[in-house]
Amino acid sequence: MFFLVVAATTEVIVYLLDSKNQEHERSDVVERVSTLRARLEGELNSTLHLTRGLIAYVATHPDVQEPNFSQLVSEILTQGRNIRNIGLAKNNIITHIFPLAGNESALGLEYENNSTQWPAVKRAMEVKSTVVAGPVNLVQGGTAFIARTPIYTRKGITGLLSEHRPSYWGLASIVIDIPSLFQSAGIAEQMDGLNLALRGKDSLGAQGGMIFGDKTLFSQNPVTQSIVLPNGSWQIAAIPIDGWGSDQTVLWPVRIIGWLMALFIGTLIAALVKARATNLELALQDPLTGLPNRRLLEDRLQLLLEHHKRNKTGFGVLSIDLDGFKAINDTLGHRAGDQLLQIAATRMQSSVRASDTVCRSGGDEFIILVDDVHSRSDLEKAQQQVINKLTGNTLVEKQSIQLKASSGVAYYPEDGDSMDSLLMVSDRKMYKNKNKGKIVDIDSANRV
Incomplete structure (x- = not known):
């Protein structure tokens, strides 16, 4: 009887300590994921913010010429470390791109005839705001995120009153280098000791496809947070690389002392522990075939x-x-x-x-x-x-x-x-x- 009391007390103490450890462990993961989320949002927002001037310029100069476009974009690229290139698509046909070198094949691309990219373009037109698509397989090779912002010019309407209404001009596209974005956000640093996964392709959040990582991570009781994007989101998940509750360094001394005390009652402990382990193993498994029961x-x-x-x-x-x-x-x-x-x-x-x-x-x-x-x-x-x-x-x-x-x-x-x-x-x-x-x-x- 004393053995049972000591063993039970030991396990209760271990359980409480383990629960507390897991609370701290989860809190640490939450903090690290929050940091990563904030960095990703910050990098994306700062990148998207750089093109505001270009969009405003095109809205007031719909016949933008190549020299002016190249000058504006070259200045933007000096500040945008994650940008591969920037393009304009008048009437949804890519007419301008900078830098041109290496991106020539993208010129003349008609979005409406590109089944891969058209849904995201159409969505940006519908919401009349920026939509981050991707990862996208680029026509010129490679993959990237593409942030597309619709551009509207204003045309006068002759009538009783002088008024203006917006007229759809086309799109500005920012091609964002994925490795550069993740490096700038410090994903590699935050992955130390963690398994990470990111989903939400085309800004569709939990319903979107995988961006990187193992999709089964989302079913392993992870810490999850949403990365807010213009008109959408990504969802990030994280668990410790060895799983929850893997650090037993604090628990073992308590457990050993408790079991040493219980050993004075008799050798029954070995049989009980073995029986308990066997029962746990067989609870969900057929012992003969090893299949789920x-x-x-x-x-x-x-x-x-x-x-x-x-x-x-x-x-x-x-x-x-x-x-x-x-x-x-x-x-x-x-x-x-x-x-x-x-x-x-x-x-x-x-x-x-x-x-x-x-x-x-x-x-x-x-x-x-x-x-x-x-x-x-x-x-x-x-x-x-x-x-x-x-x-x-x-x-x-x-x-x-x-x-x-x-x-x-x-x-x-x-x-x-x-x-x-x-x-x-x-x-x-x-x-x-x-x-x-x-x-x-x-x-x-x-x-x-």
């Missing part, structure tokens, strides 16, 4: 439902049952059955993508969650790929066995919009196929 399956299926409901996209549930598995156990024994389950698990894992999940739901039944499926036809192709990989001859207990399986699929959202309905549909279809009479053939003549 039913509990983890349900967790991942629920996450898929939430994700695809939110994004209005599809995914699939594939139920698989090994045909004639009972015959294997009865004929060759349970050890052979276990070997066959392990072989089946390995084959199924090798037949799916890294983003898919293969689970053993019990006995000889498996469930595969097929993520990002655009149609039922795609799901059925994935189903056939799994079955083709799974079925075939294999050697178990010196017996050649023809492994076969029955399967059924459910496609979200057509076959159901809940965990229970999708599992029920795929299971029903699987048993319907199974009733067609597929079996596992044991060729007793092929002994080794």
Whole structure:
């Protein structure tokens, strides 16, 4: 009893200390990310601010000539360390660019005929303000961010009153060098000890594509902050490079002292610690195949439902049952059955993508969650790929066995919009196929 009290007290103290450490750890990451966010915003804003004079000049001199343009931009570039070039696109056709050397191929580019760049240009026209696009693959080579600002001139209207209205002239484009911007913002310095990721391509925030880093970082309980851009944002995420709570230097002395006191009660501690570790390991994993178990399956299926409901996209549930598995156990024994389950698990894992999940739901039944499926036809192709990989001859207990399986699929959202309905549909279809009479053939003549 004393052992349990001491052990529990020790773990409570360690837990409280660990929680406190993680609070400090997270606070430190928040501070570093805030610094990085402020630097990025500052660098971008200062860069965009440099072109105000150029935009104002073109608005009042719509027939801007090349010498005047080059003189204005050359002065801007002396102050803009992150700018690769600046261009003007009258009527959405690039007519001016500086420096010209190395950028000749961009002259004459018609944005409306460029499917990659036109959406961001159109968006800038719609909001009548600056939009930061990118990373963009440049016509002249390389990638960069492009900040586009619509330019409006004013034309007089003859009428009862003298009034003016803005008339769309075109765009001013600032091509921002990505490595230079990140270096100026000190990303390399802030990455020391951190894993960073940035998303929000074309200023679309959390809905935009990745700019750099691993997209899975956003699902690892990161510190996230929005980098505010004109008419949009980026989102940055950060976690410690070794994960949260990896620094145990303060906790170990407390833990060791506590366990040394508890050891006086008896050697039971070793068995308890081992049992606890084993239980934690097996809580979400099938011990025989190493696959996720039913509990983890349900967790991942629920996450898929939430994700695809939110994004209005599809995914699939594939139920698989090994045909004639009972015959294997009865004929060759349970050890052979276990070997066959392990072989089946390995084959199924090798037949799916890294983003898919293969689970053993019990006995000889498996469930595969097929993520990002655009149609039922795609799901059925994935189903056939799994079955083709799974079925075939294999050697178990010196017996050649023809492994076969029955399967059924459910496609979200057509076959159901809940965990229970999708599992029920795929299971029903699987048993319907199974009733067609597929079996596992044991060729007793092929002994080794």
